[in-house]
Amino acid sequence: MSKYYFETRDLVIIAIISALGGVSSTYIGYLGNLVNRFLGVPFGAGQFLAGLHIFWITLGYGLTKKRGTGVMIGVLKALVELFSGGKLGVFILVLSGTQGFLVDLVFLLLRKRNFISYIMAGGIATGANVLIFQMFFAPYNAMTLFFLISCIAFFSGIIFAGYFSFSVLEILEGKEKKYGLKKAITIGFATLLLFGGIYYYTEIYTTGEKISVSGNCENPYDFTYEDLKSFEKTVKTEMIGEYKYEEEKEYEGIPLLDILEKSIPKGDKIEVIGNDGYSVIFDLEKLNDDIILTHERRLIAKGFDGSYWVQDVVEIKIE
Numbered sequence: 001m002s003k004y005y006f007e008t009r010d011l012v013i014i015a016i017i018s019a020l021g022g023v024s025s026t027y028i029g030y031l032g033n034l035v036n037r038f039l040g041v042p043f044g045a046g047q048f049l050a051g052l053h054i055f056w057i058t059l060g061y062g063l064t065k066k067r068g069t070g071v072m073i074g075v076l077k078a079l080v081e082l083f084s085g086g087k088l089g090v091f092i093l094v095l096s097g098t099q100g101f102l103v104d105l106v107f108l109l110l111r112k113r114n115f116i117s118y119i120m121a122g123g124i125a126t127g128a129n130v131l132i133f134q135m136f137f138a139p140y141n142a143m144t145l146f147f148l149i150s151c152i153a154f155f156s157g158i159i160f161a162g163y164f165s166f167s168v169l170e171i172l173e174g175k176e177k178k179y180g181l182k183k184a185i186t187i188g189f190a191t192l193l194l195f196g197g198i199y200y201y202t203e204i205y206t207t208g209e210k211i212s213v214s215g216n217c218e219n220p221y222d223f224t225y226e227d228l229k230s231f232e233k234t235v236k237t238e239m240i241g242e243y244k245y246e247e248e249k250e251y252e253g254i255p256l257l258d259i260l261e262k263s264i265p266k267g268d269k270i271e272v273i274g275n276d277g278y279s280v281i282f283d284l285e286k287l288n289d290d291i292i293l294t295h296e297r298r299l300i301a302k303g304f305d306g307s308y309w310v311q312d313v314v315e316i317k318i319e
Helices: 008-041 045-049 052-065 069-083 091-110 115-137 144-170 181-204 225-231 257-265
Strands: 211-215 221-223 233-240 245-254 269-274 279-283 290-293 299-301 313-318
Touching: 008 052, 008 181, 008 233, 052 069, 052 091, 052 115, 052 144, 052 225, 052 279, 069 091, 091 115, 115 144, 144 181, 211 257, 221 225, 221 257, 225 245, 225 257, 225 279, 233 299, 245 257, 257 290, 257 313
Parallel strands: 211 313
Antiparallel strands: 211 221, 233 245, 245 290, 269 279, 269 313, 290 299
């Protein structure tokens, strides 16, 4: 009777870890946005949490202890993200697959599965995400900024994809002391992430067809695209973002000003919120007819940085 390289137990672990990693990606992105807001920067600081994406790959490798696990989890995790509406599209397959390959490669070169190999695999695979984005989209014009963001990502990988995953594995394998500070910290952090994820998906992450207009206005209301289709117009523009560039093309959508006019706003700022909790704020006086909301609930913000092009809009709040 022939033996397969991956046993049934290995395949089950890979499937479960990949699913958890794919589903949690939106939540990790949300945590990154919180870090950016807290530090008052539009991007970059969120890379401090990027290691949580690679955590699932190193954890899965540690549970199966078989070469090739990194690539499999990387690709399968990417497919979960892709088919659940991930914002990076098919590019996530390149990104996550490469990160999984790097995890496998580091463990292969270092030969041993110890603390050093875990933090090196986590750091290199996480830091590589900045390099891959730079190769495809060139988001950082200054080498100093590129180097700084790369360092943040690398140390995030050391902490979350290396140290944290190694500690979780030691607990799962019964190698940690029954009552120890390291074990308490690891379990505490894992519990915090778990309950944070539950709160995110139950209280913040939103699904549904209707978009609400709320806040400081006389007539708050909910609407679908079809309700305001008569205001539809075409806008031709390009999108220049941190990680992505879209060539100039035509978009059809409803002007944000027409959506707001029906609510009779009293405030001077507008917050546009996506279903993953991501949001941007506009000054009402700076809005124009070329900022539209498409049928796919994507905000096309002509003249604004790509970070303002919110996807899956669920709420427009007037402040």
